[in-house]
Amino acid sequence: MSYIIEGKTGSWEIVVGLEVHAQIISHSKLFSGASTKFGGEPNSQVSLVDAAFPGMLPVINRECVAQAVRTGLGLNARINLQSRFDRKNYFYADLPQGYQISQFEHPIVGEGSIEIELAGGETRQIGITRLHMEQDAGKLLHDQDPTRSFVDLNRSGVALMEIVSEPDIRAPEEAGAYLRKLRQILRYLGTCDGNMDEGSMRADVNVSVRKAGEPFRTRCEIKNVNSIRFVMQAIEIEAARQVEIWENGGEVDQETRLFDPGRGETRTMRSKEDAHDYRYFPDPDLLPLVIEQEWVDGLKAALPELPDAKRARFQQQYGVPFYDAGVLVAEQSVADFFETVAKGRDGKLAVTWVTGELFSALNRTGRTIENSPVSADALGKMLDLIADGTINGKIAKDVFEDMVETGESPDAIVEKKGLKQVTDTGVIDAAVDAIMAKHADKVAEYRSGKDKLFGFFVGQVMKETKGKANPALVNDALKAKLDA
Amino acid sequence: MSLDLATTRRIAKLARIGLADAELETVRQKLDGILGWVDQLSEVDVEGVPPMVGTEMEALRQREDVVTDGNCQQAVLSCAPETSGPFYTVPKVVE
Numbered sequence: 001m002s003y004i005i006e007g008k009t010g011s012w013e014i015v016v017g018l019e020v021h022a023q024i025i026s027h028s029k030l031f032s033g034a035s036t037k038f039g040g041e042p043n044s045q046v047s048l049v050d051a052a053f054p055g056m057l058p059v060i061n062r063e064c065v066a067q068a069v070r071t072g073l074g075l076n077a078r079i080n081l082q083s084r085f086d087r088k089n090y091f092y093a094d095l096p097q098g099y100q101i102s103q104f105e106h107p108i109v110g111e112g113s114i115e116i117e118l119a120g121g122e123t124r125q126i127g128i129t130r131l132h133m134e135q136d137a138g139k140l141l142h143d144q145d146p147t148r149s150f151v152d153l154n155r156s157g158v159a160l161m162e163i164v165s166e167p168d169i170r171a172p173e174e175a176g177a178y179l180r181k182l183r184q185i186l187r188y189l190g191t192c193d194g195n196m197d198e199g200s201m202r203a204d205v206n207v208s209v210r211k212a213g214e215p216f217r218t219r220c221e222i223k224n225v226n227s228i229r230f231v232m233q234a235i236e237i238e239a240a241r242q243v244e245i246w247e248n249g250g251e252v253d254q255e256t257r258l259f260d261p262g263r264g265e266t267r268t269m270r271s272k273e274d275a276h277d278y279r280y281f282p283d284p285d286l287l288p289l290v291i292e293q294e295w296v297d298g299l300k301a302a303l304p305e306l307p308d309a310k311r312a313r314f315q316q317q318y319g320v321p322f323y324d325a326g327v328l329v330a331e332q333s334v335a336d337f338f339e340t341v342a343k344g345r346d347g348k349l350a351v352t353w354v355t356g357e358l359f360s361a362l363n364r365t366g367r368t369i370e371n372s373p374v375s376a377d378a379l380g381k382m383l384d385l386i387a388d389g390t391i392n393g394k395i396a397k398d399v400f401e402d403m404v405e406t407g408e409s410p411d412a413i414v415e416k417k418g419l420k421q422v423t424d425t426g427v428i429d430a431a432v433d434a435i436m437a438k439h440a441d442k443v444a445e446y447r448s449g450k451d452k453l454f455g456f457f458v459g460q461v462m463k464e465t466k467g468k469a470n471p472a473l474v475n476d477a478l479k480a481k482l483d484a
Numbered sequence: 485m486s487l488d489l490a491t492t493r494r495i496a497k498l499a500r501i502g503l504a505d506a507e508l509e510t511v512r513q514k515l516d517g518i519l520g521w522v523d524q525l526s527e528v529d530v531e532g533v534p535p536m537v538g539t540e541m542e543a544l545r546q547r548e549d550v551v552t553d554g555n556c557q558q559a560v561l562s563c564a565p566e567t568s569g570p571f572y573t574v575p576k577v578v579e
Contacts, residue, residue, distance in 0.1 A: 026549050027549050027550060027551055028549055028550060028551045028552070028553075032553055032554075033547070033550065033551055033552030033553035033554070034551065034553045034554030035551045035554055041557070041570060042557075042569075042570040042571055043557050043560055043561060043570050043571065043572070044554065044555055044557050044570070045554045045555070046554055046556070046557070046560045047553035047554050047556070047560075048553075048556070048559065048560065049553070050554075051560045053563070059545060059546070059547045060544055060545075060546050060547065061546070061547060061548075061549050062546040062547065062548060062549065063548070063549030064549070065546065089498075091500050092577070093574040093577050140577065141571070142576065142577075142578050144568075144571075145568070145573070145576075146576075147575070147576055148566075148568070148573040148574065148575065148576055149573065149574050149575070149576050149577050149578070150568060150571035150572070150573055151571055151572035151573070151574060152570075152571060153560070153572075277494075277498055279498065286544060287543055287544040287545075288543065288544065289543070289544045290543035290544065
């Protein structure tokens with residue numbers, strides 16, 4: 001996949017790296033015992049530590065450390081058994097301490113990588129530079145009063161992971177694929193819910209452009225983009241802006257910019273002159289964080305199966321094609337649903353039904369897999385009815401529709417509506433005879449070489465038996481009688 | 485090592501401390517003195533010596549992930565110069 005901007009002076013490629021802030025799933029905050037629940041009464045989930053009262057000391061939450069380590073393991077990254085916290089100093093009304101506790105020089109997780117999949121099934125490795133833990137800031141409300149901003153510190157001190165990629169991304173689509181894959185891994189691991197619209201995952205996007213074979217040029221950072229679609233748009237727009245500057249003899253300034261989706265532009269947020277000087281230094285309140293290899297091994301052993309591994313297993317164990325396996329593992333709930341249906345049954349049949357009839361039923365009824373009108377067990381039972389010859393594939397579709405509407409079990413529906421497949425060869429033979437008698441002309445045509453009419457006879461016999469005849473037996477009976 | 489006036493002004497700005505021009509030289513001299521004093525440490529050869537981070541414990545104490553704190557809105561807001569309902573309020577900041 002290559003994304004090229006054709007300029008007046010030649011072709012440009014784009015260079016993108018992403019910094020993703022992912023809120024860690026935990027009950028309490030990174031350094032205090034206050035709750036992390038979303039949507040509480042303002043300033044009710046704030047301890048005196050979070051509000052930065054003098055003399056209050058931070059104590060780290062072991063589970064947040066475990067979550068960061070799990071994420072690192074899920075990104076095939078190096079886990080640093082010793083890491084450290086630093087203070088990042090700046091003044092803002094949402095930051096009561098006047099500094100954010102973060103990991104600057106010694107992050108808990110080092111280099112790793114993510115495999116992304118692009119259109120057409122092509123895959124690429126995107127490098128992970130590091131993952132570190134830090135505190136989230138509070139929330140400002142600007143629309144409550146004409147001259148004041150309101151401050152809610154409930155989010156202040158909630159644990160974040162900042163996940164930094166290498167500048168390996170070369171197209172807006174790759175950035176989208178990277179974010180989707182990262183979110184999928186975080187959700188499988190249960191370390192972040194990945195909800196970008198609630199702000200629990202947000203991205204800073206570093207963009208530069210260059211001509212083929214050149215070293216990197218100056219980059220700009222676009223802050224706090226809150227949807228995958230906007231990330232892709234922001235890259236496109238920012239790259240085009242930079243190409244225009246270079247081609248007109250200008251220089252791109254290294255600066256922080258904002259993306260305005262309404263106007264379809266990025267604009268300066270902070271110029272280099274007011275660039276933050278964070279004056280990082282080791283937080284004297286916190287000793288180095290030391291974890292044991294044994295503890296890391298224990299976390300690793302307890303990790304859930306991740307999407308790539310699950311996909312490979314679905315291909316191998318159930319004979320699911322590569323593409324379909326990708327669809328199934330996109331969400332863990334879908335993968336679990338599929339596996340309940342497929343276990344001990346025909347995997348290929350299971351995937352056809354899940355990605356075919358079930359998905360279209362979900363679409364049609366506006367439901368998700370979690371509240372599917374047909375449970376995985378019920379769908380499995382229906383496949384059993386196909387497998388043991390109780391119903392044929394065509395009748396199964398009607399049974400399934402009935403299940404969607406009534407929520408009844410497949411056995412009950414088959415029983416109630418008398419949909420049991422006809423395997424009585426006497427009944428089938430009689431139907432075949434009746435059809436042949438009714439279409440004597442077609443029989444003659446067939447016998448004089450018009451083979452294609454065979455399908456017509458099958459259709460007629462199925463119609464005669466209200467679709468319930470076993471198609472294989474119908475085929476046999478017709479062949480025997482027509483060719484006689 | 486000598487601190488110049490421009491750097492002094494910048495440090496004051498980063499710390500959000502307003503300094504009149506008349507004060508600047510005095511502050512520069514004092515800061516310069518402090519830095520010079522601390523800078524004596526660089527005379528010690530610490531090649532190959534790992535940084536010492538504490539004397540008693542070597543590693544960070546950790547706590548379990550349970551909610552044990554918070555729910556003290558009044559206490560949290562009690563020292564604020566300005567509040568409105570359950571919020572702190574500050575002069576409007578919009579970037």
